[in-house]
Amino acid sequence: xxxxxxxxxxxxxxxxxxxxxxxxxxxxxxxxxxxxxxxxxxxxxxxxxxxxxxxxxxxxxxxxxxxxxxxxxxxxxxxxxxxxxxxxxxxxxxxxxxxxxxxxxxxxxxxxxxxxxxxxxxxxxxxxxxxxxxxxxxxxxxxxxxxxxxxxxxxxxxxxxxxxxxxxxxxxxxxxxxxxxxxxxxxxxxxxxxxxxxxxxxxxxxxxxxxxxxxxxxxxxxxxxxxxxxxxxxxxxxxxxxxxxxxxxxxxxxxxxxxxxxxxxxxxxxxxxxxx
Ligand SMILES: [Cu+2]
Numbered sequence: 001x002x003x004x005x006x007x008x009x010x011x012x013x014x015x016x017x018x019x020x021x022x023x024x025x026x027x028x029x030x031x032x033x034x035x036x037x038x039x040x041x042x043x044x045x046x047x048x049x050x051x052x053x054x055x056x057x058x059x060x061x062x063x064x065x066x067x068x069x070x071x072x073x074x075x076x077x078x079x080x081x082x083x084x085x086x087x088x089x090x091x092x093x094x095x096x097x098x099x100x101x102x103x104x105x106x107x108x109x110x111x112x113x114x115x116x117x118x119x120x121x122x123x124x125x126x127x128x129x130x131x132x133x134x135x136x137x138x139x140x141x142x143x144x145x146x147x148x149x150x151x152x153x154x155x156x157x158x159x160x161x162x163x164x165x166x167x168x169x170x171x172x173x174x175x176x177x178x179x180x181x182x183x184x185x186x187x188x189x190x191x192x193x194x195x196x197x198x199x200x201x202x203x204x205x206x207x208x209x210x211x212x213x214x215x216x217x218x219x220x221x222x223x224x225x226x227x228x229x230x231x232x233x234x235x236x237x238x239x240x241x242x243x244x245x246x247x248x249x250x251x252x253x254x255x256x257x258x259x260x261x262x263x264x265x266x267x268x269x270x271x272x273x274x275x276x
Contacts, residue, residue: 062117062145068110070102077101077126080110082140084120084217084236087112094125101126117144118217119158119192119236129198133164135172137196142217150213150240154187161231161253161268163197168258168267175259175269181251182273189241189272195231201258201268204228205241207249208272214238228254243274 070080079102081093091112095101102108123137139158144151162169170178183189191210193203209225216236229237252259253268260266 061143062114064114066110066112066114068122070108070110072102072104072106072108075104076131077103078124078131078136079108079126080122081125082110082112082120082122083234084116084118085112085140085142086115114142116217117142118214119194119238120217121160121194121196121236123196129164132196133162133166133198135162135164135166137162139192139194141192148213148219150188150190153190153240155181155183155189156192157181157189158192158194159203159270161193161195161197161201161203163199163201163258168253170268170270174267175252175265178270180248180271180273182275183241183243184275185243185246187243189243191239191241193229193231193235193237193239195233195235198233199255199258200230200232201253201255202228202230203251204254205249205251205272207245207247207274208241208243210239210241212237212239241272243272246274246276248273 068080070078072078077095079093079095079099082091089098091110092098093110099108118141120140120142121137122140124131128136137160139160141158158171160171162172166172167174173179181189181191190213195201205227209227210229211223211225212220212229213223214220214237223240229239231237249272250265251270251272252265258268260269
């Protein structure tokens with residue numbers, strides 16, 4: 001085990017303030033929260049984003065062994081909770097419940113076998129209204145061992161909703177800085193909605209409907225259709241859009257003060273672009 005850690009460390013790609021995965025051993029994912037300056041840590045982490053519990057070959061990796069090493073270089077305590085994963089208690093990352101807070105300068109290693117597939121998240125579970133609001137979060141996506149037909153969409157997107165100190169954001173950005181989702185006519189898009197904020201956000205797509213296929217990583221018993229999908233704090237919803245209608249379609253939170261002002265659209269607004 002010690003050797004594995006050394007190997008992984010020697011190969012890890014350290015980017016600023018990010019959670020990092022290494023391919024050195026596909027059973028090992030090393031995450032590091034380091035080189036983070038207090039003023040910037042939120043933005044940095046939120047931009048980075050996604051800790052995938054699978055390697056680049058997209059093997060089904062439900063059941064992988066994962067190691068996440070948290071180095072706390074913040075000026076305050078923190079922790080990592082893996083939201084949605086059904087882990088052994090000691091790995092649940094909740095200060096004063098399952099572990100002491102990880103204090104500034106300290107490290108903590110989370111290690112577990114990935115138990116359940118689906119769209120999950122990881123985030124700080126300490127002073128979270130501030131820390132998660134500033135971006136100590138990401139998507140933790142576990143590919144299932146047994147693939148369903150919708151596990152191979154043409155376009156696969158994660159949309160993390162947040163409403164903390166950085167305002168109303170998708171993946172850390174507010175409109176017009178949000179990234180549009182782009183697909184070709186006839187393609188399918190999977191959107192993995194994740195709400196890391198403190199408010200409900202009804203996500204509304206213009207021009208086409210969504211087909212909801214999973215809730216909190218679990219397939220729904222029967223897929224259902226909608227054009228407005230309420231995403232509450234902590235929830236993850238997976239939906240498929242069959243891109244049958246060409247054009248640039250607004251895609252936004254329908255609590256209007258989260259999306260529109262007298263200066264036009266802002267905040268939780270993006271577009272689904274269906275190209276002919
Ligand atoms: Cu909203």
